[in-house]
Amino acid sequence: MAPQAFAEQNTAVITGGASGIGFALANKCAKYGMNILLVDNNQENLSLAQKHLAEKISKDKQVLKAVAIDVSNLDDWEKKILSVNLFGVINGINTLLPYVTKDTTPSSIIITGSKQGITNPPGNPAYNASKSAVKTLAEHLSFDLAKSHPSISTHLLVPGWTHTGMTGGNSFQETGKPKGAWTPEQVVDYLEGKMEEGKFYAICPDGDVTEEMDKKRMLWNARDLVEERQPLSRWREGYKEEFEEFMKKDL
Known part of the structure; x- marks a missing residue:
């Protein structure tokens, strides 16, 4: 059972945390009366987020801090994807984990992944990798902490199609959402619902893709290995009809 992550004074x-899903999470935490430390590499967005959240918290009971940090720590453009998506996560975990593990208070770690890291569609192999x-890092962290620090729950958040700053959205003004x-x-x-259920995976549907569709797509990918098909068969012309029929069947 996951600890109650969203609770007053946590x-x-x-x-x-200055935009998109991170900012939405900060808003939820503010509503629960939690203390919040926002970390982002965009100073302008960070200032706007801090100003917005300051209007929502109780200054007598809650602490709000904002820190501009670039956790990627690499400059080469060729390394940017791995730097931000992977080493940014590793650096963040390495920085915060000692503080989390030395405290006996139940706590939760949420790591954001991507469906592309599971289904591996063609077109952007560096991002997928x-x-x-x-995903692998989060799974191992969950396994290791379950033994060494059972009061800490780990969760992998995998958003679906989400209208955020990375996809043309704006955290402070809702315009043009598809x-x-x-x-x-x-x-x-x-x-939050998946965490309350004690789930590790929070693989989000969206307005176009249902939970069942996601599960079928993941299952099809796994069968590439088990059945020794060509990799990425879902996108190969020779498997097109078979995949379409598979998606029509019940799990």
């Missing part, structure tokens, strides 16, 4: 450290590595996309707030609400 402390949330949110990397990437980085997110696949994040019909099929979820808002960051919907993603955070879904995450």
Whole structure:
């Protein structure tokens, strides 16, 4: 059973907290009366987020801090994807884990992954590899902490199509959200529900893709290995009809 992460006077450290899903999570934490430390590499967004959240918290009971940090720590453009998506997560965990593990208070670690790190669609192998590595890292962290620090729960958040700053959205003004996309707030609400159920994986649907569709796509990918098919068969012309029929069947 996961600890009650969203509770008054708990402390949330949110990397990437100045926009998108991170900012939506900060808003939820503020509503619960939590202390919040926002970490982001965009100073302008960070200042706006801090100003917005300051209007929502009780200054007598809650602490709000904002720190501008670039956790990637690499400059080469060729390394940027792995730097941000993987080493940013590793650096964040290495920085915060000693503080979390020395405290006996029940706590939760939420790591954001991607469906591309699971289904591995063609077109952006570096991004897919980085997110696949994040998934592996989160799974091992969950396994190790369950033995050494059972009061700490780990969760992998995998958003679906979400209208955020990375996809043309704006955390402070809702404009032009595509019909099929979820808002960051919907993603955070879904995450909270999965955490309350004690789930590690929070693989979000959206307005176009259902939970069942996600499960079928993941199962198809796993069968590439088990059945020794060509990799990425879902996108190969020779498997097109078979995949379409598979998606029509019940799990």
